[in-house]
Amino acid sequence: MAESPNVTYSFLGPVGTFTEAALAQVPEAQGKPWRAVNNVGEALADVLTGRSVAAMIAIENSVDGGVSATQDALAGAPNLRIIGEYLVPVNFVLVARPGTALADVRVINAHPVAYAQCRTWLEAALPHHGHIPASSNVAAAASLFENSQADAAIAPPGIEKHHDLDVLATDIGDNPNAVTRFVLVSLTTALPARTGADKTSVIVELPEDRSGALLEMLEQFATRGVNLSLIQSRPIGDALGRYRFVIDADGHILDERVADALLGLRRSSPNVIFLGSYPRADKQPIEFTSRYEDEIFIEARTWLRTLLP
Structure with missing residues (x-):
């Protein structure tokens, strides 16, 4: 009898986290086993070893920016692909053991983000x-x-339903509109279909530490009309002044302008990690000028071929 395929999904646990709320948005994960893990590294290891078919991880927050632990972990696991993104509104409460007053709190336990x-x-x-x-x-x-x-902890609203805790304060987040962006990662090489409202994520190393190197990298996108919704530097770690850049570009790798930009990156950078092309969570169509339509790139290649013997 053939072995049944693994259908387990990993997420940062325990039960009740924002990551679990993001996984609850994935239709394919409903009714399947979910595995709570302790950190991003364990989540990605689950996927790489086949323990899980996919893992949900936080990658960016509207207040605190990119999640560096996730970005660094993805740079070390180049075989993984992002197959979807999900947004979760974020707010927090301050909780403590029963009988604790706000005036008694001296030390707080909290996730750094x-x-x-x-x-x-x-x-x-x-x-x-x-x-x-x-x-x-x-x-x-x-x-x-x-x-x-610790005397108290920062936790998601509703935590008192799972643990015997007193809520000392609600809505303690500095920004009531805070949102965390999560991505679902898998070992699959299949590309999600192009929708017109897509995002492409890559990690790119600068070829060398010199004046203008970053500008040259960004020009690969700018000269092709590709907007960047995220660009964040992370130290490579092998020497001072050596950086890689985590980039989210508007569009799909099957869009001619995006594919051409990636080719430019590959020609100029010693290491480009393609993290995936996938539908945007907000479903907002990508806007660009008509001179960057697919047909323009195709026509230019056709014209060039007519010049060759």
Whole structure:
């Protein structure tokens, strides 16, 4: 009898995290086993080893920017592909063990990204507090029952339904419109269909540390009318001044202008990691001028062939 294919999906746990809320948006994951993991590295390892068919990971926040741990992990796993993105509105509450008052809080357990998004409120309400990093927002709350040195934790709304905790404050996020962007990654090489509202993600190393190198890299997109919705530098780690750039470009690799830009990158960079082309979560069609239509690129190649013997 043939072995059944693995249909497990991994996400940053435990139950109740924003990552789980993002996975709940994936139709293909409904009714399938979900595996809670402790960090991004474990989630990607699940996919690379075949323990899971895909993993949901946070990659960007509208307040705090790109999630560096995710970006660095993806740079070290070049066989993975992003097959979808999902947006989750983010807000936080401050919780503590029953009987704890806000005035009693001296140390707070919180995921670093959540902590950064609540910094203004914390500095106003608890100006002398300390911070202990947690692996996830739910883990921060759960750790209060594990001999934690923390007096309180930053957690998602509704956490008190899963744990015996008192809510000391609600809506403590600095930005009520904060959104976290999640991506679903898999080992598949199949491309999601082109929709006209797509995004292409790559990681690119600068060929050398010199004046104008970054400009030359960006010109590969600019001269082809490709807008960038994200560009963030990350140190490669082997020497000072050596950087890779995480880039989200508007469009699909099957769009002529995007494909041509990627070819330009590959000619000029020693290492280009293609992370995938996939539908935008907001479904907003990509706008560009008519001189970058597919037909323009195709006609130019046809013209060139007519000049060759």
